[in-house]
Amino acid sequence: MFDYQFLIEVLIGGLLSGVMYSLVAIGFVLIYKTSGVLNFAQGAMLLFAALTFVSLVERGTPFAAALAATLAIMIVLGIAVERTVLRPLVNQPPITLFMATLGLSYVIEGAAQLLWGTQVHGLDIGISDTPFDVAGVLISRLDLFAAAVAGGLVALFALFFRYTRTGLSFRAVADDQFAALAVGLRLPRVWGAVWAVAGIVALVGGLSWGARLGVQFSLSLVVLKALPVLVLGGFDSIAGAIVGGLLVGAIEKLAEVYVGPFFGGGIEVWAAYVVALGFLLIRPSGLFGQKLVERV
């Protein structure tokens, strides 16, 4: 007999994992939406943030002070990246900008290890990862907390974009850079602010993923989890990053458990990409992405 309870458990586990993917994807979306750059260094920024935070805590800095200091460092890092790498490359082809962020990811990873060392670290954010039982289905407290954080982050962004001047300028730049420039918005300032916000998102993602995996070099590999999310949800939609994350999480877990045995297992990584590729063929801009219409 088909075990529906197990199906529900797999589905919930997948959705909660998907929220974690969304946390990474949001960082990509913010940058892409306002500057058209696919920031491959987001994973490295996530590693840098988590490593900085945990290293400060291990050196005796109180939790709150370490959090504040890391936040400040990530904001400075974001602005510095925009100033020194992206701004000089304005008006270059997208592939040039992408390659610049690819190089940047190696620089940030190397700097993180140079500054804080190569050791791995545990990260305790005060949330126990022991599960609780809901009608036979075990649910992770840490995953629920991460889901709440992701939800809170999206709500904050919604308020920020809707009700603040900076948020409004973000939206204007995202809609049409030339029009925004024409009405007097200072694009470099907006881009600097966006990179700073991406740094904050990297900190949130870094702490959530670091609590899950430990703080170590492979944290930067979580970007690979965000790519199918972006394809599904759209590169320029925060709502798309959330929905895409949930979809990818659910798809890969269900595929691994129910389809994997027919292929010898270990299919979840490429199963998500298969779905993303299929989706690209049908809807290249993703579920929530802006359709690009160009006059030729």
Added chain:
Amino acid sequence: MNMFRRLKVTMGAALAVGLAGTLAVHADEQFFPLQSYRVGPYAAGGTGFFGGFIDYLNLINIRDGGVNGVKLTWDEGETQYEVERGVEVYERLKSHPGIAAWNPLSVGIAYAMIDRITKDRVPLITINHGRTDSTDGRVFPYVFPLLLNPYSETSGIVNYIASREGGPDKLKGKKIVVLYHGSPYGKETIPIYKLLSDKYGFSLEQIEVPHPGNEQQSQWLSIRRAKPDYVVLRGWGVMNPVALKTAQKVGFPADHIIGNVWSNSEEDVIPAGDAAKGYIAITTQASGAEYPVLQEVIKTVYGANKGNLDDKKRIGSVYHNLGIVNGILNVEAIRIAQAKFGKRTLTGDEVRWGFEHLQLDPARVEALGAKGLFHSINVTWDNHEGDGRVTFQQWDGSKWKVVSDWIAPDWAFLRPIIEKSSAAYAKEHGIRIRTSGDDPVSQ
């Protein structure tokens, strides 16, 4: 003496002094080219292992003035654990005079070097890892998977589980899940677990975790449904702490998870926090700094500010102690070879002979200050693993604690399987199989 003649004499003398100096340097040095990885994703393991290895070489130089007066030297090339970089370092350092052995601590780099080191006639040491069939020295004369190969590791783990259950006959009816890394390394033991399951009558499920293993929810939900008695973790890198954390999420007890030799370090458990408490893993060398050889390293090497680890708290960690043991085995192979060939710089072939006679019984291990650190080794011309014993350590939240005796894998059961594989390799590569230790190595 005219000016031209004086110049000639001076130049001749300078040349003679220079040559003599060069010859003198080369005459009493044995060189270790190190394909280390101190940055990148696996730097934590690389700094520990190569740190321990260098610490031991330094100990021999400072305390004993080298091996019978032959100074040990080394040079490092960064590989970041990448095969192409490892090969590039090999090509860069292979011309250095007096190479003793290569010690890459990387399955990929080791595989890429087998043909090269065989052609160059220099030993390749793959302690605790590498090709299982390279145990057969008849076919792989220059490769030494010292102490443990993947098959004997598998047998050691099953023997340990049997000992916990009250004997091999109690394995019948038990269920074991093997959670393995989705790579050639992870998959290598699939057939051996199957054979051992048939032999002992336990039921077996083998589940793959795709690389890098930072997401394992579905695998552990499947494990929860399968309700196994034990889970064997054959992981690597981030897969290990994630496995332990996800096991906690689905309520699987850590003390019923048995890690393999690449899932047994501090780096594998610290990131998992409390979820790792009680977790057990196999090892060939115990951790801790209480062994006399470690105390000497602390006193002599770190006391002279020549220690290789930046963080002294890592002295005695799993990877550091593996490096120390690797140092002991390399140095003793040189010492044994020197007894036959003379107290001088040896050729790679002579060091190979030393490794093929590397027999350290528990008494010799104790004399080396390593009693309890590792058990013994008995390498012969046709058995390049050397029948290493294994023990099991449990993580208590802050350190590893030995929880078993030294356990012998079932070598008699494994040898025919290894010979079958090595014979196929020999046939494929046109290698003549050696028939005795005196049989010259063919090229």
